[in-house]
Amino acid sequence: MSGYKMSNSEITAKEDKIKFSLKDVIFTTIFTIAFILQIFLMFFVQNQINIPFLFFSGWILWIISLYFAFIPFFAFKKRGGVVKGKSYINTSKVVKDGSYAIIRHPQYLSGILFSISMTLWNPVWYNIVLSIIIIILTYQWTYAEDKHLIGKFGQDYETYKSEVPRLNLILGFIKYFAKKNNK
Template sequence: MKTLINYGFIIIAGILLVVQYILAFFIYKLPGIAALQWVGLVVWVLSGIFFIAPIYILRQKGGVENGKSYVETTHLVDTSLYAIVRHPQYLAGILFSIAMMLLAQHWLVILIGIASAVLIWLDNQIADQDCIEKFGDEYLRYMQHVPQLNFL
């Protein structure tokens, strides 16, 4: 289970994502490679899908009790989006960082994006351990078939 220390990775990553977004917003108006900015917009939309979809998927298929958070599942969900990636919201955070890098094309946004992506990945490792504790062998089998973060 996550302790307060374990939340440090994701808290710092979240702060860096906000800083990256604010910087990208102001820097975006600078000239950049338009094709990369268009790719950045597509990646940004994908990050939104990967962030929002799990809220609905886990509520529908995860055995979440009424009034509880969508992350308080009682069943392992391995269908729909979870059939292609184990942690879509972590992937969303990394994709968001990449999108901001492509949109802003500024060295500071890129450095902050790399730092936040690494912290998100580190927190993702903890999430896998938490899921192994929660779901046991069923999750270990799931790990063999579905990538942790699927960029394809």
């Protein structure tokens, strides 16, 4: 059904039918434990390696992660066709501008950058391991998210997916500026 857009009631009904597999529950549990543990260790274990450049870089990544974490709240509400009073995730159309013109999953990227920033603040082996776990699981979730969004938006999302990278900021900026220069 090319060009067909689901109504808000169809989207809400479809989203209510999302089911989670045992794999989803296990991945979510592992992710949650790793994420909480990384935060806990950040605050309660003394920084063992003091490298100012890494510490400063961690702050820069953390600030960038905040931007990508919160921009969807506004972008979806403003440009996603969200019905007043509904959550920002209840979009009725694909948002393709702003940070979504550069990468498809800014909130997932935010989680990755946040985890890396904590590792840069305290670059010890257990933080590196926790970051790797968080990055792998987060990246894995983007595949499921793409599948869900293809089901929700169809060809419109397929086209968007072919034009905008999943999480790669560098490739996203290259494609974004190349597209702007060709206009």
